Amino acid sequence: MDNSNGYIIELVDVNKWFGEFHVLKDVSMKVREREVVVVIGPSGSGKSTLIRCINRLEEHQEGSIIVDGIELTNDVRNINAIRRETGMVFQQFNLFPHLTVLENITLAQRYVRRRPRRESEEKAMQLLERVGIPEQARKYPGQLSGGQQQRVAIARALAMEPKIMLFDEPTSALDPEMIKEVLDVMKELARSGMTMLVVTHEMGFAREVADRVIFMDSGRIVEIGTPEHFFRDPQHDRTQLFLSQIL
Amino acid sequence: MMSNSYGRDELFYVAPPEPPPSRRPPPGTVGVAGWVRANLFSSTFNTILTMVTSVLLSLFLWESITWAVADAQWSVVINNIQLLNVGQYPNAELWRVELVAVYFLMLSAMGVVLWGSMTRAAMLTLAISVVLLVLIPIAATAVEPAPIRFIVGHDFNASPMRFVANEGETISLAVEPINDVDTATDENFTGLIEGAQGEQNSRIKWSEIRRQIDQGEIVLSDYNLPVLLQLLDAEGNVLAEVLSTPEHPVVNLDYQVEEDSWFIANATVVAENVNLQETDAIGLPMAPSGHAFIRIDNVSIYRTKPSDLERLRETYGEIPQVDCYTNDRLGCQTAERSLPYLGKRSPGKYLRLQLSPYISSVASSVIVAIIIFVVAFGITMLLKRFGDKSTEKWLTRINLIGWLLIIPITWVLLAGLGGENPILSLVSVPSERWQGLLLTLLLTFISVVASLPLGILFALGRRSGLPVIGTFSVLFIELIRGAPLITILFFAKNIVPFFFGSGADLDDVIRMLIGLTLFSAAYQAEIVRGGLQIIPHGQNEASMALGLNPYQTNYFIILPQALRAVIPATMSQFVSLFKDTSLVSIIGLFELLGIVELIVNGQQQYRPFVREAYVYVGIIYFVIAFVMSAVSRRLEETGSGAARRR
Numbered sequence: 005m006d007n008s009n010g011y012i013i014e015l016v017d018v019n020k021w022f023g024e025f026h027v028l029k030d031v032s033m034k035v036r037e038r039e040v041v042v043v044i045g046p047s048g049s050g051k052s053t054l055i056r057c058i059n060r061l062e063e064h065q066e067g068s069i070i071v072d073g074i075e076l077t078n079d080v081r082n083i084n085a086i087r088r089e090t091g092m093v094f095q096q097f098n099l100f101p102h103l104t105v106l107e108n109i110t111l112a113q114r115y116v117r118r119r120p121r122r123e124s125e126e127k128a129m130q131l132l133e134r135v136g137i138p139e140q141a142r143k144y145p146g147q148l149s150g151g152q153q154q155r156v157a158i159a160r161a162l163a164m165e166p167k168i169m170l171f172d173e174p175t176s177a178l179d180p181e182m183i184k185e186v187l188d189v190m191k192e193l194a195r196s197g198m199t200m201l202v203v204t205h206e207m208g209f210a211r212e213v214a215d216r217v218i219f220m221d222s223g224r225i226v227e228i229g230t231p232e233h234f235f236r237d238p239q240h241d242r243t244q245l246f247l248s249q250i251l
Numbered sequence: 252m253m254s255n256s257y258g259r260d261e262l263f264y265v266a267p268p269e270p271p272p273s274r275r276p277p278p279g280t281v282g283v284a285g286w287v288r289a290n291l292f293s294s295t296f297n298t299i300l301t302m303v304t305s306v307l308l309s310l311f312l313w314e315s316i317t318w319a320v321a322d323a324q325w326s327v328v329i330n331n332i333q334l335l336n337v338g339q340y341p342n343a344e345l346w347r348v349e350l351v352a353v354y355f356l357m358l359s360a361m362g363v364v365l366w367g368s369m370t371r372a373a374m375l376t377l378a379i380s381v382v383l384l385v386l387i388p389i390a391a392t393a394v395e396p397a398p399i400r401f402i403v404g405h406d407f408n409a410s411p412m413r414f415v416a417n418e419g420e421t422i423s424l425a426v427e428p429i430n431d432v433d434t435a436t437d438e439n440f441t442g443l444i445e446g447a448q449g450e451q452n453s454r455i456k457w458s459e460i461r462r463q464i465d466q467g468e469i470v471l472s473d474y475n476l477p478v479l480l481q482l483l484d485a486e487g488n489v490l491a492e493v494l495s496t497p498e499h500p501v502v503n504l505d506y507q508v509e510e511d512s513w514f515i516a517n518a519t520v521v522a523e524n525v526n527l528q529e530t531d532a533i534g535l536p537m538a539p540s541g542h543a544f545i546r547i548d549n550v551s552i553y554r555t556k557p558s559d560l561e562r563l564r565e566t567y568g569e570i571p572q573v574d575c576y577t578n579d580r581l582g583c584q585t586a587e588r589s590l591p592y593l594g595k596r597s598p599g600k601y602l603r604l605q606l607s608p609y610i611s612s613v614a615s616s617v618i619v620a621i622i623i624f625v626v627a628f629g630i631t632m633l634l635k636r637f638g639d640k641s642t643e644k645w646l647t648r649i650n651l652i653g654w655l656l657i658i659p660i661t662w663v664l665l666a667g668l669g670g671e672n673p674i675l676s677l678v679s680v681p682s683e684r685w686q687g688l689l690l691t692l693l694l695t696f697i698s699v700v701a702s703l704p705l706g707i708l709f710a711l712g713r714r715s716g717l718p719v720i721g722t723f724s725v726l727f728i729e730l731i732r733g734a735p736l737i738t739i740l741f742f743a744k745n746i747v748p749f750f751f752g753s754g755a756d757l758d759d760v761i762r763m764l765i766g767l768t769l770f771s772a773a774y775q776a777e778i779v780r781g782g783l784q785i786i787p788h789g790q791n792e793a794s795m796a797l798g799l800n801p802y803q804t805n806y807f808i809i810l811p812q813a814l815r816a817v818i819p820a821t822m823s824q825f826v827s828l829f830k831d832t833s834l835v836s837i838i839g840l841f842e843l844l845g846i847v848e849l850i851v852n853g854q855q856q857y858r859p860f861v862r863e864a865y866v867y868v869g870i871i872y873f874v875i876a877f878v879m880s881a882v883s884r885r886l887e888e889t890g891s892g893a894a895r896r897r
Contacts, residue, residue, distance in 0.1 A: 087798045088798050091797075094789055098790060099793075100807075100808055111797075157793075160797070
C-alpha cells in the first residue's frame with residue numbers, strides 16, 4: 005500500500021487484443037483505497053474487459069497492472085495473491101448451481117482461506133444477514149430469484165474478505181423489480197468503505213454513490229470526472245452523445 | 252375515429268377486486284379415461300395405430316408365453332444353475348464366491364443407510380446384481396455325494412453305471428427295498444428309472460416315481476426281481492458280484508478300493524433264476540415280474556460336465572466304454588437329474604415341473620442373501636439412530652474403507668493365495684475357472700470402476716492447454732474408438748504382455764480387464780468431455796475469481812456438474828460395457844453367454860434346448876441392464892442437481 009502512494013489499483017498504458025482486435029488501447033487509471041469508481045460506456049467499449057484484466061480473468065499484453073502493490077505478471081503466485089485481494093460479482097451471477105447457498109459461500113473460505121468449517125459457516129450466515137437473505141441458506145441457487153442470487157454472489161465474494169470488489173454489470177440480467185435490492189446492498193457496501201470498481205448502466209447509482217465516473221469508448225478512456233461534473237457538464241463530444249441517448 | 256370501432260369493454264376495463272374461484276376441469280379430460288382418449292384414440296390415425304400395435308403385441312406375447320409354458324424345456328437351466336452362475340469354480344471353494352457376495356451385500360446395505368441418495372441407488376443396483384449371482388443353489392456346496400439309487404423293472408434293464416472311487420474308500424452296492432418312501436426327496440434320491448423302453452426317454456425324479464407308486468404303476472412290494480449285481484473294473488473284469496433272488500431279495504456287497512480308478516456297476520435281470528412256468532394268456536412264458544431297487548454308496552458318479560470329465564480323465568484314466576441296453580438317447584450317463592416331462596404342457600404342469608424346481612433350488616440362497624442384506628441394513632440403521640455423530644462417522648469410514656478394498660479382497664478371495672500360505676491357506680483357483688455370471692459381473696464391476704476415473708482424466712487431458720497431454724489424449728481416444736472392441740481384446744490378449752516384459756504369464760482375465768477398461772475409458776472420456784462443454788465458462792471464472800486453483804475448480808465445481816449432466820450417457824455406456832463383456836468368450840473365457848456353449852457341448856442331451864438356455868441368459872442380462880438404467884433415471888431425479896435451474 006505504502007509503496008503505491010495510496011493507490012490500490014494502478015493501470016499504466018494497458019493494451020489488450022482479442023486476436024487481431026484491439027480491445028484496450030493505452031488504458032491508464034488509478035483507484036484510491038475506499039474509492040467507488042463507476043465505469044460506463046456503450047457495449048463493446050472494453051469496460052468489462054478492463055475490470056476482468058484486473059483479476060486476470062483476461063490477460064493483458066502490454067502495460068502494467070498493479071493491485072495493492074502487487075504487479076500482475078504471469079507468475080501464478082502473484083495472480084493468486086491478487087485474486088485473494090479482489091472479489092468479483094458477475095452479470096450472470098455464476099453461482100454454483102449444485103451447491104446450496106451456504107456451500108457456495110463457504111467453499112472458497114474453506115479451501116482457499118483454510119478456515120475451519122464452523123467458522124466459515126458463521127461468516128457465511130453473517131454475510132447472508134448483511135445482504136438480507138439469511139433464511140435462504142439451505143436452498144439451491146436455482147430456487148432463488150435473480151435478485152437474491154446476485155446478493156448471494158456478493159456475499160460469496162465478501163466472504164473472502166477482499167480489499168477490492170469488482171462488479172461486472174451486476175444488475176443487467178435482473179428484472180426491474182429486483183434491481184433495487186441489489187443496488188441497496190451495493191450502496192451499503194460503498195458506505196462501509198469498500199473499494200469498488202463497478203461497470204454498470206445504472207446512472208442513478210453512479211450519480212448517488214460514485215466518487216468518480218470513467219467513460220470508455222472503443223477501448224479507450226474518453227473522460228473521467230466526478231458525478232456532478234460528468235453528468236451535468238460532460239466535456240467530450242462522445243460523452244455528450246452517449247449521455248443524451250441514455251438520459 | 253378509431254375509437255368508434257372499439258367495443259364496450261375494450262378500451263376501458265377494470266377487473267373485479269377478487270379473482271374468480273378455480274373450477275374443476277371438464278370431465279373426460281383428466282384421469283384414466285382422459286389419458287386414454289388423449290393418448291390412444293385422439294385421431295383416426297392414432298386409433299388405427301393403437302389397434303394394430305396392440306394386436307401385434309398381444310400376438311407376440313401370446314406366442315412367447317405359450318412357448319415358454321407349453322414347449323420350452325427349462326431343465327437345461329434348472330440343472331445347470333451352478334454352471335450358469337459360477338461356471339466351473341470348484342465346488343469345495345464355492346464358499347469363497349459366497350463370501351464375496353456377502354461382503355458386497357453387507358457393504359451395500361450399510362451404504363444404503365449411510366450415503367446420499369445418489370450413492371444409495373448405485374449400491375442398491377449392486378446388491379440386486381449380487382443377489383442374482385448367489386442364485387447358486389446352496390446345496391451345491393455339499394461335497395458329500397448322496398447315495399445313488401435306481402430302479403430296475405421286469406421289462407427293462409439298467410445301463411451300466413460308471414463312476415470313480417478313490418483308494419481306501421468302500422464302494423457299497425445293494426439291492427434293497429425303498430423304506431423311506433415318505434422322506435425321500437428329489438435331492439436325496441438321485442436315482443432314476445433307467446431307460447424305460449418305449450415309455451420315456453429320460454430319467455425320472457423321485458417325485459415322478461412317487462407319483463407312479465401312488466397310482467399303482469409301481470408296486471413297492473414287488474421288489475423281488477432276481478437281479479445279478481456286479482462290480483466291474485475299467486477293463487470289464489468282475490471284481491465282485493451278488494445275486495438277489497425273490498427268496499432273498501435284500502443283498503449287499505462291499506468292495507474295498509485299492510487304487511483310484513473307474514468302476515462299473517452292472518445290474519442284470521437273471522431270468523434263469525426264476526420260475527418260468529407261469530404263462531400269459533396266449534401261453535408264452537411270462538417274464539419275471541417286479542422291481543429291484545439298487546443303491547450305490549460312497550462314490551462320485553460320472554457327471555457330464557466337461558471340466559469334471561477332464562479332471563476325471565487326468566486322475567482316473569480314460570472312461571470305460573460300456574454297452575447301453577436301452578435306446579436311451581442320453582447314452583449311458585447316469586445321475587443326471589431328470590428332464591422332467593417332454594412334450595406339450597399345461598400351465599399347471601409348467602408350474603410343477605419347470606418353475607417350482609427352479610424356484611425351490613434357488614430360493615434358499617436368495618432368501619439368505621436378502622436376510623444378510625436386511626440384517627446389515629438394520630444394524631447400521633440402529634447404530635446410526637442410537638449412536639452419536641462419531642458413531643456415524645466411524646461407520647462411514649468403515650464403509651468407505653470396505654469399498655476401497657473391495658477389488659483386492661474380491662480378487663484374493665476368488666484367486667486364492669496358493670495352498671502354502673501358513674496363515675490363510677486359500678487354494679488357488681486359476682482364473683480360467685471363473686466363469687458364468689460371476690465372470691460377467693466381475694469384468695463389468697472392475698472395468699466400470701477403473702474406466703470412469705481414467706475417462707475423466709482423458710477428458711480433462713483433451714481439454715487441457717498443454718499440447719503434449721492434449722495430443723496424447725486425443726490420440727488415445729481416437730485410436731481406441733477407431734477399433735472394434737473385439738480387436739482391442741485380441742490386442743489385450745496378444746500384445747499387452749509385451750509391455751510387461753516377462754509378463755507372458757499375465758492372467759487372461761487381467762488382460763481382458765485391461766482391454767475392456769481402455770475401451771470403456773475412451774468412450775467415457777468423450778462422454779465426460781460433452782459434459783464439460785455444457786458447463787458455462789462463468790462457472791470457471793467465478794471459481795478462479797474466488798482464488799480456487801484449477802484442480803479445486805475441476806474437483807468442486809466443474810466435474811460434479813459435468814458428471815451429473817452425463818449420467819444417462821454414462822450409464823448407457825456402462826450397460827453397453829456390461830453386455831460387451833460377452834466378447835471375452837472369443838479368447839476362451841466362458842462368461843455368462845459363453846457358458847451356454849460349454850453346457851450344451853458338454854451335455855449333449857441339452858443340445859436341443861439351447862434356445863431355452865439363451866433365453867434364460869437373455870433374461871438375466873435384461874434384468875441387470877434394466878436395473879442399471881432404472882438407477883440412472885433415479886440418479887437424474889434425486890440429489891442436489893434435481894433442484895438445479897438456470
